[in-house]
Amino acid sequence: MKLKNSYFYTLREDARDEDSISGNLLVKAGYIKKTSAGVYMMLPLGLKVQNKIEDIIRRHMNEAGAQEVKMPALIAAEYYEDSGRMKGFGPSIFKLKDRNNKDMVLGPTHEELFAYAAKSMIKSYKNMPFNLYQFQTKYRDEPRARFGLVRVKEFVMKDAYSFDSDEKGMDISYQKMFDAYKKSFDEMGINYRIVKADTGVMGGLLSEEFQAIAELGEDTVIYCNECDYSSNQEIAKTVRAPKASKPEKLPMxxxxxxxxxxxxxxxxxxxxxxxxxxxxxxxxxxxxxxxxxxxxxxxxxxxxxxxxxxxxxxxxxxxxxxxxxxxxxxxxxxxxxxxxxxxxxxxxxxxxxxxxxxxxxxxxxxxxxxxxxxxxxxDIVNAKPGDLCPVCGRPLKFTKGIEVGNTFKLGTKYSKAMDLQYSDVDNKLQDVWMGSYGIGIGRTMAAIVEQSHDEKGIIWPDNIAPYKVIILVMSSKDETQNKVAEEIYDRLNASGVECILDDRDERPGVKFNDAELIGIPYRITVGKKAGEGIVEFKHRTAEKAEELNIDELIEKIINL
Ligand SMILES: [Zn+2]
The missing domain is CATH 3.90.960.10 (YbaK/aminoacyl-tRNA synthetase-associated domain)
Structure with a gap:
């Protein structure tokens, strides 16, 4: 991308109506733009990041044998009436009517439609297992939209659903998705913990959450450093440290x-x-x-x-x-x-x-x-610092997390409600065993920024950055500098390295500030030594730049 003739802007000031670091930085750096409370545009840089996150997840989903589909966002309300979730979601579900007065909703999640799709495929036990997933926009009427992309009314989610003939099969399908999630978040460079959670409105047998560790997180993540116990606050068993001694009872x-x-x-x-x-x-x-x-x-x-x-x-x-x-x-x-x-x-x-x-x-x-x-x-209270690990008895640790992913063993709850059955070996009708798995894409983007930034702006991990390299031309009127920058730009692009060429007619200070604010991992500065074929190279977090000739530079970047 060459900035001169591209849609690209940054803000000089902090975004006044953002209440989180990630919300502010993403708005300020021109990745997203708010259109109303909890609803955002994805601008070109934002969409690039979103696509990178989706591509990583898509690759791991496909490797795990899942197949991609796309469900509608506009759904007849009867699907949610049948499953009993119209009531469960309450005012969080966006309801509307079509011109024939038919009740419709904007899908808050898609278990019902996937069960409906599965019906066409499943006749006997031989038709399972399989797993379907999608990237789709979800709608939830959040009472309090906040923290930029963390709590929003419209968001893209990757959701997946597994279908098996028995519990053992569901457990295997669940483990595959669980592993795919771990690989995805590891590849994105997120610091996260997996915690046991309440099954809540989803129902089912087991729920686990992938919590990105972040100060502004709305969830309390409780874990033990001595064993592998971890839990969210909702279900963490409270084990109190024993009292030293009981005092003598006094009269009331x-x-x-x-x-x-x-x-x-x-x-x-x-x-x-x-x-x-x-x-x-x-x-x-x-x-x-x-x-x-x-x-x-x-x-x-x-x-x-x-x-x-x-x-x-x-x-x-x-x-x-x-x-x-x-x-x-x-x-x-x-x-x-x-x-x-x-x-x-x-x-x-x-x-x-x-x-x-x-x-x-x-x-x-x-x-x-x-x-x-x-x-x-x-036990009706929250665990708090000072309480003990329910497994090993050592003191618990507490931190805050943003829930970026979750996995559910649904069991037969939805198949019963949606009448999703198959014939077993004895030709008897049985309920299908389901699992459901979600990752919030925008929330993941926000969590990465919450974890990876400094006072100058965002610091994208290499795998998520919209572009890997930004080339700054110090004087856009200098023909040699332009020529050298263009050469580097063309050679990197030809080698498959995505880069930005800042060829705008702006002062060097503006270009340096923007490069740091938008968080591109590697910066090349083409300045006075361009005539000698020498440029500066620096990582976003490095203290000092190094001087390299163009061939060394290209080789170095390709080998990163
Ligand atoms: Zn423990």
Missing amino acids: EEVETPGCQSIEDVAAYLKLDMADTVKALIMNVDGQLVIFFINGERELNESKVLKLLGATEIGFADDELIASSNAVAGYCGPIGLNCKVVIDEEVLEMANFCCGANKKGYHLINVNPENISYDVVG
Whole structure:
């Protein structure tokens, strides 16, 4: 690409409406442009990167024996009604009507259509296994689009689906995809961890996530350095470090705590350690009032709660629901409540703790487990630093991640819903076993930039960079410099090295800044020594440039 007559621009200032490093750098460097909240254009450089990511994934998918297809994005709503997921996706699914008033959706994911396609192929056990995949635009009406390409309403996803006649076959297909994902992310140079995850709205038997390690990640990645345990926060079992010793039990007392509504206020007022308090969370679980009690330092884990109670929805209770009980918001404790009470198992290990007295303006101190009453006990809190590995008992590590890929063993959930069956050896009808596998392409691009940048701009890994080399002509009016730059450009292109020639009539400073901002791995500077056949060569992260003659340069780049 020669910049002079190309669509190419960069911004001098940071993008004002981007709330992430990657969003800002990709906008500023002219890779993407926002059209509305959570919707972006892929500009020429952005599309080049997207295509590189897709090509790597496509190669590994094909090597694993998967076949590429393309499903529509505009889908009749009945497919999602049949699978029961219209409800599961709720307001996240984009709904519309055609001119005949038929309900349609913009596909949020494609299990249903792949199952429908598989129906045409599958008659007997002899027709399996097979695996289909696509690169397709997905639509999700995110309540909070943010972080550039990380959380968006429209995005390209690579999704794949495997079809097998039994569980053993599904496990083999799953492992193939899992390995293809590892190879793909390794080749892209991403720093990631694979964690066990909740199967959530997808349903199924097993879910694993590929989490790119990044500060802005919305997911907490929990892992152990001593063994291979890893998990996301949703399902990480909480194992607390044992307490040194149990103190002697003291008599329970009611104390006045005027104006102390939060547990932090109470602890400060009574000069207590937060770890010696129990806080209440007054929730609406499937329309029913449930009050949860957990250690004051902990957070309620809603996924664990839903699983423990076999419920589907959880949110804070409104005043009306709270008024249906004798609970006093702000002063709620696990003694004498007339509604459902669930406590975290840790509360039973605590001694002489503080909690609400169910009386406005009062708390109880020196409460012990035998003083309280509850209906259900379980692990209902998030793991936190200081907790132990559930496998080997060593301290856990915590980091943030961006989910760039996921793999699911779906089992027979969708085939049952979609009536996808085959005849076995005895001519009996059986359900097909499915797996589903996704990679977010834009999110992967964002994760790479989050991991690989400096104060000057993006630093693309060689395999992902839109172009490998950028050639800067210091003086675009100098005929010799232009001639030498053109020669290098032609020779590199002829050798299959993709490069940019910055032949614009701009000051050298502008060209250097742009080259660094857009993050091209190798830079060639054609300046005053062009007449002697000498140019400068430098990697994006190198401190100093080296001088090379043109033949040495070409050979060096081809051998990289
Ligand atoms: Zn461990």
